[in-house]
Amino acid sequence: MKLFKQSAKHSIKFFLNGNQVEGFAEPNLLLSDFLRKEIGATGTHVGCEHGICGACTVKLDGEAIRACLCLAIQVEGRDVVTIEGLADTEGSLGIIQKAFHENFALQCGFCTPGFLTTLDHYLKINPTPTEKELREVYSGNMCRCTGYDEIIRASLEAANELLKIKTLNLK
Amino acid sequence: MAKKDSELKKMKPAPFDLCVAQSVKEVVSLLKQNKGDAKILAGGQSLMAMLNMRLVKPNLVIDISRIKDLDYIKITKEFVEIGATFTQSKLENWPKLQEIFPIIASVLPHVGHFQTRNRGTVCGSVCHSDPSSELPLLLALLNGEVVLSSTSGTRIISAKDFQTGMLSTACETHEFVTAIRFPIMAKKYGHAFIEIARRHGDYAIVALAAIATKDSIKLGVGGVADIPSILELKPGDLSNLSDALNTFAWSLDANDDIHASAKYRREIVRRLGESTLRKACNEII
Ligand code: FES
Ligand code: FES
Numbered sequence: 406m407k408l409f410k411q412s413a414k415h416s417i418k419f420f421l422n423g424n425q426v427e428g429f430a431e432p433n434l435l436l437s438d439f440l441r442k443e444i445g446a447t448g449t450h451v452g453c454e455h456g457i458c459g460a461c462t463v464k465l466d467g468e469a470i471r472a473c474l475c476l477a478i479q480v481e482g483r484d485v486v487t488i489e490g491l492a493d494t495e496g497s498l499g500i501i502q503k504a505f506h507e508n509f510a511l512q513c514g515f516c517t518p519g520f521l522t523t524l525d526h527y528l529k530i531n532p533t534p535t536e537k538e539l540r541e542v543y544s545g546n547m548c549r550c551t552g553y554d555e556i557i558r559a560s561l562e563a564a565n566e567l568l569k570i571k572t573l574n575l576k
Numbered sequence: 577m578a579k580k581d582s583e584l585k586k587m588k589p590a591p592f593d594l595c596v597a598q599s600v601k602e603v604v605s606l607l608k609q610n611k612g613d614a615k616i617l618a619g620g621q622s623l624m625a626m627l628n629m630r631l632v633k634p635n636l637v638i639d640i641s642r643i644k645d646l647d648y649i650k651i652t653k654e655f656v657e658i659g660a661t662f663t664q665s666k667l668e669n670w671p672k673l674q675e676i677f678p679i680i681a682s683v684l685p686h687v688g689h690f691q692t693r694n695r696g697t698v699c700g701s702v703c704h705s706d707p708s709s710e711l712p713l714l715l716a717l718l719n720g721e722v723v724l725s726s727t728s729g730t731r732i733i734s735a736k737d738f739q740t741g742m743l744s745t746a747c748e749t750h751e752f753v754t755a756i757r758f759p760i761m762a763k764k765y766g767h768a769f770i771e772i773a774r775r776h777g778d779y780a781i782v783a784l785a786a787i788a789t790k791d792s793i794k795l796g797v798g799g800v801a802d803i804p805s806i807l808e809l810k811p812g813d814l815s816n817l818s819d820a821l822n823t824f825a826w827s828l829d830a831n832d833d834i835h836a837s838a839k840y841r842r843e844i845v846r847r848l849g850e851s852t853l854r855k856a857c858n859e860i861i
Contacts, residue, residue: 406602411591432594433587454588455625468694474624478594544776545689
């Protein structure tokens with residue numbers, strides 16, 4: 406059993422986009438605020454801060470979750486992937502990012518990190534999603550700009566691209 | 577001082593001590609020591625929102641999510657038991673779900689969203705006891721049970737006795753829910769689920785679930801009264817369903833709120849209640 410006293414900062418070591426990092430957090434600090442304010446990874450956005458909008462979605466041990474409904478201390482020793490981790494190793498756009506860019510699937514970009522991290526996990530479970538399935542998955546993400554159609558188009562294209570690469574690699 | 581204020585303001589929840597527990601034994605002794613001033617955190621998909629809005633301000637939060645012994649699903653002759661940290665998405669992906677509980681399989685996609693099901697637990701949703709949640713409704717409809725643990729051991733109570741009102745349960749402050757049980761139905765049954773919500777995955781304005789066997793029919797309604805309500809019928813009642821549903825709808829003590837009026841909710845129970853029941857019945861004919 407480990408006790409973390411209130412109003413004190415505690416050291417948290419975890420993996421952020423593959424690199425081990427350390428930060429300090431009070432027990433009541435949310436993962437979303439921890440990432441943005443303590444670690445300085447501001448790619449993760451916060452909208453509603455109580456689990457409704459999906460803007461804060463990150464991957465925890467590979468699964469898309471809401472960072473505003475998770476405590477910073479809970480990620481101790483675990484693996485967090487944020488939008489920053491979806492870029493290619495050279496820092497250029499990753500496949501999913503590129504598909505969103507090319508299909509005009511973002512305008513203000515506030516919701517975008519949440520959509521991308523959600524899709525990144527979902528395509529691992531279902532590499533060939535239908536439009537209906539995507540719309541169901543995205544029920545947990547709100548976008549106030551695009552009207553969703555472009556997001557669906559981009560997501561389908563990203564799925565296709567990823568499949569192509571997979572078959573190429575198999576050959 | 578100014579610094580301190582801004583430090584505090586960046587916290588959504590009020591301050592609390594956080595205990596990351598490794599075993600059930602640790603949790604129950606902490607609960608006993610803290611006499612009602614502690615909250616259990618499993619997946620956090622209900623509690624974290626309540627903390628963020630400062631609707632609850634416990635002095636101690638006990639994180640049970642790392643207790644390996646509670647992350648299980650097991651199947652016996654009589655029931656399927658789900659441990660306190662087993663997530664909704666794990667249940668969704670449980671290979672036997674479709675065969676044993678097709679009704680749960682059809683309802684789970686409506687429970688929150690993809691991201692919240694990845695973290696939210698089945699037991700947590702039952703503990704939160706929101707009148708509009710689907711899982712408490714199913715537990716009541718299927719005559720489920722809740723396993724509560726404390727320093728003096730475990731006790732098992734029916735879903736009906738567990739849910740005592742809006743966001744309130746029979747769980748005492750010195751105990752916590754370690755599992756829930758869904759009894760396995762002996763006979764083949766038909767089922768149906770219909771939900772009205774503002775957005776797919778949101779809390780239901782009205783949720784209706786029905787199960788039917790050759791000799792008994794049940795309709796469960798969530799989102800209207802403070803706790804799920806169950807209407808039991810015999811196949812003979814089907815000829816005069818609208819009267820039965822009307823009486824039932826009036827008995828529910830529906831409330832007006834920002835999402836819908838009581839009148840609208842009663843009307844949904846009458847109309848969709850009928851189609852939900854008929855759909856369930858048609859499946860076994
Ligand atoms: S900020 Fe987390 S869901 Fe809206
Ligand atoms: S791009 Fe502006 S909210 Fe989605």
